[in-house]
Amino acid sequence: MLIVNEAQCQAIAQRLRQQTIRADEYLFVPATREEARREANYWTFVVAICQHTKSLAGTIDGRWCRGWDYLVRATRRVVDEVASAEAMAAINADRLRAILSDDFDPAHSTVDRVEERLRQLHEVAATLLEQYEGEAMNLYHQAGGRIAGPDGIIARLRAIPAFQDPLNKKAQLLVGHLDAAGVWPLDDPENLKVCMDYHAMRVALRTGIVEITDPGLRIALKQKAPVTDEINHRVRQVVSDACDRVIALSGVSVYEFDKWIWHLGRSCCFYDHEPICGPRTCHKMDICTYIKAVDYRCLGKCSLDGACKGSRDDDYRALWETNVYTEYY
Ligand code: SF4
Ligand code: SF4
CATH class of the missing domain: 1.10.340 (Endonuclease III; domain 1)
Known part of the structure; x- marks a missing residue:
């Protein structure tokens, strides 16, 4: 149904290595x-x-x-x-x-x-x-x-x-x-995972780090058709696996990667406009949170332009996260 695309994980990890993710603006480190x-x-x-x-x-x-x-x-x-x-x-x-x-x-x-x-x-x-x-x-x-x-x-x-x-x-x-924040220092940080929400799914599917091998699912995702909880779970699991791979290849932490993909998904690759890449230039620099969260000197296009399949291929650009009703994300 879906597989991790190793070559695309390497291409995205290479771009990611060129960027620095800043500390989260809501990180309050307690003194007492x-x-x-x-x-x-x-x-x-x-x-x-x-x-x-x-x-x-x-x-x-x-x-x-x-x-x-x-x-x-x-x-x-x-x-x-x-x-x-x-x-x-x-x-x-x-x-x-x-x-x-x-x-x-x-x-x-x-x-x-x-x-x-x-x-x-x-x-x-x-x-x-x-x-x-x-x-x-x-x-x-x-x-x-x-x-x-x-x-x-x-x-x-x-x-x-x-x-x-x-x-x-x-x-x-x-x-x-x-x-x-130093509030809950973890004994097993290796068990931290990227938060699987709709932004992470959309970016993973469009970049091609996850490939859809089921034509029916591809059509459903392009049309934003509702999917079952089981299919939603499988999509999220493979996206999670692909994110793990990009993290391993890029050397960033899970926490940094999580901020990076989330800000990308709500900035250049947001759900209420066309992706800002390929032939399109930015119209929202004044409200972009990506350029605040990441050290990326933006010239008006997504930092993955050229490396991401969605920036070169309409078939990937047209993909959306799964359409489900959920209280979990
Ligand atoms: S300013 Fe740059 S990083 Fe932000 S949304 Fe626009 S193209 Fe994307
Ligand atoms: S290059 Fe385009 S399709 Fe790919 S993540 Fe960036 S905005 Fe989305």
Whole structure:
């Protein structure tokens, strides 16, 4: 159905080696144990509701932002509240809308799937309160600082529905971020994986690091036709394998690669316009997050132009991520 294309992995890894990925702008390194405790809880709650963030957009603290940026910047204004398991256990729809609005007026919020996100927050709070005295830091300590294993962080997070993704997108995002911030230093960082979301899938399929060998799947992905959970899982698994290969060939860390492919997917290779490569030049330099996240002196085209199959071949450029409804990414 799909295979990893070794030659394309090498071509993309070569481009990647020429770029430097900067530190994440939301990486807050705590100075005290109390700050570390707060960060562990804050990110656990925020990551739990990080799916389908495309409706979020507005101006927070004088700066326009969207999606994940909006989610983080808006919730960061009330970090102590969001980091409180007691507060999140009691949060209602009006308060969630108020937090996720420019001016704390729930009527002005653009957030969607509110009941789903409320349930997720309540479920995280319930697990933390029942099993970890309300502290995500206790989950980390009881896991022995290990991601993997039957008693590891991911296995423990799996008690929470928002973290039950078979590819562990949210869990990997959480542990990768908290490890980088020094909040959850990992005993087994080799078990970190790239977060398998729609941006990573779109870029992997268009670059050709993953080749689709099933003509029916190729047509479905080009037409954005809904696919089954089983097919979605297989696509994500092969994309994950290809990302592992590019990481091994390029020498960047999983965390760096994750930031790189994610910013690429929401900048040059975004879902609401044609890819910015080949004959097309950039129209969005003013809002591009890639050139902030990566040391790339952009002259108006994607950094993979020429190496990526999508920049040379319409058949690859026309591919999209899988079309599924999911709470996992
Ligand atoms: S500024 Fe450059 S890196 Fe950013 S979206 Fe445009 S072409 Fe891509
Ligand atoms: S070169 Fe084009 S198709 Fe390939 S990742 Fe960049 S924007 Fe997407």
